[in-house]
Amino acid sequence: MENYKITLLKGDGIGPEIVNQAVKVLDKTAEKFNFTVDYDEALLGGCAIDATGVPLPDETVEKCKASDSVLLGAVGGPKWDKLPGDQRPEKGLLGIRGALGLFANLRPSVIFGPLKSASPIKDDIIGGNLDIMIVRELTGGIYFGERGRKTVDSNEAAWDTEMYSVPEIERIARVAFDLAMKRNKKLTSVDKANVLESSRLWRETVIRISKEYPEVELNHMYVDNCAMQLVRNPRQFDVIVTSNIFGDILSDEASMIAGSIGMLASASLSGGKLGLYEPIHGSAPDIAGQDIANPLATILSVAMMLRYSLNQGAAADAIEAAVAKVLEKYRTPDIYEDGFEKVGCEKMGDLVCEAL
Ligand code: IPM
Ligand code: MG
Secondary structure, eight states, rough: OEEEEEEEEEEEETTTHHHHHHHHHHHHHHHHEEEEEEEEEEOOOOHHHHSSSSSOOOHHHHHHHHEEEEEEEEEEOOOGTTSOOGGGGHHHHHHHHHHOOEEEEEEEEEEEGGGGGGGGOHHHHTOOOEEEEEEOOOSSSGGSEEEEEEEETTTTEEEEEOOOOHHHHHHHHHHHHHHHHHHHHHEEEEETTOHHHHHHHHHHHHHHHHHHHSEEEEEEEEEEHHHHHHHHHHHSSSSEEEEEHHHHHHHHHHHHTTTTTTGOEEEEESSSSSEEEEEEOOOOOTTTTTTTTOHHHHHHHHHHHHHHHHOOOHHHHHHHHHHHHHHHHHOOOOGGTTTSSEEOOOHHHHHHHHHH
């Protein structure tokens, strides 16, 4: 029987409660699909700052590296907002992505059938359906570039650097083309090549890699136009590949088009087996500890883990089907509509287990 070692980074705010529900669902799935899971916990973000003084202790990196996969809740909160940039919880998140080499971030924007009406976009535009995969470069660009402060003409100034090398662009492009091949064979590369030199290299490189994928229809879009096209006609997109900062912004936009940020999962991949899986929403400190958070994005992140890291595609399908089934009757407050039964975080986890 296959056994997997999973490191849990529960994090801050609602992180622990949503991860607990996801673990419950993973255990139930393991039972059903005949595999076993061992868990280990490690600290990341604000809880790590409180316990050790740093947002990413070395022990956390070691534990993650020694596991088959990592499940993350969320990090951050007002308690740590006043710390200097390099000591904030967010620095821990960027740090673990870098330390594990998680250069490819997959952020699917999908509408679960029963949640059709949750999208703020008119139904004649959405057509009751949306299935976009955003592939965000995750360990390069301006979030990892040199930055600093200096004095310019006796004024304080600050600077950050956007830089991409050809190998960095090639490897993220290949991830996106490979995904497009498994989907509708349509890839949109998003850049700002009319202004940025780094974007011009991005575009040249993506065009060169496209020769390896003659079946994929490739187009290029400036990021400002893409932001607009996502609300004007989201159904034109299949896979989108873009840089770290543009992907950060566009994936939040795409998640809202899908209805609720509380529903969307993500995978961060290294090219090897090890991946990190997390909901795309934040730590929601305002609702933490009240048993009202929506655990479905974390539960769906477990499905992505099973599919992309653990080679348990059927188990992943089963979790997604169970979530869709539960949504026909039950809703957490963030996605509540008349005619449904309102349930809390823990109950939602139980319902998904039952539906499995
Ligand atoms: C995300 C978040 C992070 C990012 C922050 C918290 C550092 O916004 O995962 O999208 O920008 O990558
Ligand atoms: Mg973000």
